[in-house]
Amino acid sequence: MPRTAVISGAGETEFSKASGRSTTRLAFEAVSAAAADAGIDPARIDGVVPYPMGPTAEDVISVFGLPDVTFTAVPHLGGASAIAGLRLAALAVESGQAEHVAVFVARNGRSGTPVEKRVVHLAGRHFREELEEAHGLSTPAQWYSMICRRHMHEFGTSRAALAEVALTMRANAQLNEAAQMHGRPLTREDYLSSRVIADPYLLFDCCLETDGAAAVIVSAAGAADGTRRVSILAAAEGHPDSPDDLCGRADLFDTGLTRAAPRAFRAAGLAPRDVDVALIYDCFTFEVIQQLEEAGFCPRGEGGPFVLDGGIALTGSLPVNPHGGLLSHAHTAGMSHVVEAVRQLRGTCGARQVGGARVAAVTGWGDLGDGALALLAAS
Amino acid sequence: MTDGHPDLAGYREGLAAGELRAQRCAGGARTFWPPRPACPRCRCPDTSWERLPDTGELFTWTVVAHTRLAGFQDAVPYPVGMIALPGAGIRMIGRIGAPAPDLTVGMPVRWTFADSPAGGRQPVWTPVPAVREENR
Numbered sequence: 001m002p003r004t005a006v007i008s009g010a011g012e013t014e015f016s017k018a019s020g021r022s023t024t025r026l027a028f029e030a031v032s033a034a035a036a037d038a039g040i041d042p043a044r045i046d047g048v049v050p051y052p053m054g055p056t057a058e059d060v061i062s063v064f065g066l067p068d069v070t071f072t073a074v075p076h077l078g079g080a081s082a083i084a085g086l087r088l089a090a091l092a093v094e095s096g097q098a099e100h101v102a103v104f105v106a107r108n109g110r111s112g113t114p115v116e117k118r119v120v121h122l123a124g125r126h127f128r129e130e131l132e133e134a135h136g137l138s139t140p141a142q143w144y145s146m147i148c149r150r151h152m153h154e155f156g157t158s159r160a161a162l163a164e165v166a167l168t169m170r171a172n173a174q175l176n177e178a179a180q181m182h183g184r185p186l187t188r189e190d191y192l193s194s195r196v197i198a199d200p201y202l203l204f205d206c207c208l209e210t211d212g213a214a215a216v217i218v219s220a221a222g223a224a225d226g227t228r229r230v231s232i233l234a235a236a237e238g239h240p241d242s243p244d245d246l247c248g249r250a251d252l253f254d255t256g257l258t259r260a261a262p263r264a265f266r267a268a269g270l271a272p273r274d275v276d277v278a279l280i281y282d283c284f285t286f287e288v289i290q291q292l293e294e295a296g297f298c299p300r301g302e303g304g305p306f307v308l309d310g311g312i313a314l315t316g317s318l319p320v321n322p323h324g325g326l327l328s329h330a331h332t333a334g335m336s337h338v339v340e341a342v343r344q345l346r347g348t349c350g351a352r353q354v355g356g357a358r359v360a361a362v363t364g365w366g367d368l369g370d371g372a373l374a375l376l377a378a379s
Numbered sequence: 380m381t382d383g384h385p386d387l388a389g390y391r392e393g394l395a396a397g398e399l400r401a402q403r404c405a406g407g408a409r410t411f412w413p414p415r416p417a418c419p420r421c422r423c424p425d426t427s428w429e430r431l432p433d434t435g436e437l438f439t440w441t442v443v444a445h446t447r448l449a450g451f452q453d454a455v456p457y458p459v460g461m462i463a464l465p466g467a468g469i470r471m472i473g474r475i476g477a478p479a480p481d482l483t484v485g486m487p488v489r490w491t492f493a494d495s496p497a498g499g500r501q502p503v504w505t506p507v508p509a510v511r512e513e514n515r
Binding site for chain 2: 114116124126127129130131132133134135136137138139142143145146147149150153195196197198199200201242245246247248252
C-alpha cells in the first residue's frame with residue numbers, strides 16, 4: 001500500500017522589521033506552532049528540511065532535543081527552496097524514511113542580512129563579482145527589472161499591469177491581520193509616485209524584507225488528522241538555462257517553473273484550469289505576471305492582460321496570494337505561501353477565504369530563475 | 380593580474396590587451412558566455428579565446444537608483460544592461476554611458492574603456508550614431 005504525504009500542520013511567528021531574537025528561536029517558534037497545529041509532540045519530528053540559509057537541521061535538532069532524526073536534506077534553489085523542500089519531505093515520508101518532517105524558513109531578513117549579502121550564496125559568484133558588479137549590477141531587483149523591460153518591449157506588458165499586482169496584494173493584506181502591511185492601504189497614486197529602485201521597478205514593485213518564520217509538518221496520511229490534513233498531490237522543481245547566469249540563456253523568459261509546472265500537473269493528473277487558488281512567489285510584481293505565463297495559467301505574453309482584467313483578485317478567476325504575498329504579507333521565502341494554501345484549503349481564512357477552494361497551486365522562484373510548483377488539495 | 384577566478388583569466392587578459400574576449404569551443408565552433416571550463420552546449424573542454432566585435436545591440440537594461448556597491452553609490456542613477464553581440468551569438472552585462480531617456484531596445488552600441496566608479500577602467504557601451512549623421 002503506497003504511503004501518501006500530507007501537510008499535517010502549519011505555523012508562523014509574527015512578522016516585523018525587528019524580531020529581537022535569533023533565527024534559531026524563530027525556527028523553534030514556527031516549528032512548535034506547526035507541530036501543535038498537527039496535533040503531535042515535537043519530539044516525534046524525525047525529519048528536518050531547512051532553508052539553504054539560516055538555521056540548519058542540526059540547529060533545529062538541537063533546540064528541540066529531537067531524539068533520532070532519520071532524514072535531513074537541504075534544497076539549494078533560493079526562493080524555490082520552500083517548495084523543493086516540501087517535495088523532499090514528501091519523498092522522505094512516501095518512501096518510509098521519516099514519519100513527520102519539519103520544513104521551515106526562519107530569517108531576520110529586515111534587521112539582519114540585507115539582500116546584497118544574501119546573494120553571495122548563489123551559484124556563479126565569480127560571474128556576479130567580475131562580470132556584473134564591476135559594471136554596477138548587484139541585486140535581484142536589478143537583474144529581474146531587466147527581464148521585465150524586455151517583456152514590456154516584446155509583449156507590451158505595462159506599468160498598469162505591474163501596478164495591478166501591487167494593489168491587489170496590498171488590498172488582500174487589508175483582510176489579513178497578520179500581514180505586515182495590514183492597516184496600510186496603497187492607492188494607485190501611492191504606487192506610481194513611489195521611488196525608483198531599479199527602473200522599471202518602483203518601491204512598491206518590490207517585496208518586503210521580514211523578520212519571522214514559517215513552518216509546516218509533512219506526515220504520512222495515516223498519521224494525520226483526516227479533516228485538517230492537506231494532500232500533496234505533486235511537487236516538482238526545475239532550473240532555467242543556465243541557473244548560474246542570465247546572459248547565457250537563449251530564451252530570456254525561460255525559467256525553472258517552465259519545466260517544473262508541466263511535471264507537477266502531469267503527476268497530479270490536473271491542468272491549470274483545475275486550480276482554485278494560486279500562491280505565486282511574488283518577489284517583484286512582474287514575476288507574478290511571468291509565473292502566470294510560465295506555469296500555464298495563460299499563454300506567454302498575456303500575463304499583463306490577465307492581471308488587468310482582474311483575474312488575480314480575490315473575486316477573480318484565479319485568486320493569487322489572498323494573504324498578501326511577499327509584497328504585502330511577509331517575506332518568508334515562500335513558506336508562508338504554503339501555510340496560506342493549507343489554511344485556504346481548510347476553509348479557515350475568514351474574510352479573505354476563496355470560496356470552494358479545493359485545489360491550490362504554490363510556486364517557488366529562486367536565485368536566477370530556479371522554479372518549483374506544488375499542487376495541494378483539501379482532504 | 381593574479382586576482383580573480385581562474386575561469387575568467389582569459390577575459391581579464393583580453394581587457395588588459397584592450398579587447399573583449401570570449402571562448403570558442405573546438406567541438407561546435409560556437410562562442411559562449413560567460414566563460415566556463417567547457418562549452419555548455421557540447422561539453423567540449425577544448426576552447427580558445429577569441430576577440431569579440433566592438434559593437435552590439437542593447438537587448439535590455441535597468442536604471443539603478445539605489446545600490447550598496449562601493450563606488451557606485453555616488454553614480455546613481457545609472458543604466459546598466461544586457462548587450463547582445465549577434466555576430467558571436469552571446470549577450471553580456473555592461474554599464475551604459477548614455478542617459479536612460481536616450482536608450483531604446485535594440486539600438487546599436489559600441490564599447491570603449493572608461494573610468495569605473497569602483498576604480499580602474501571597464502568597458503562602457505554607448506549608442507552608435509545613426510549612419511545618416513556619420514555621413515555628414
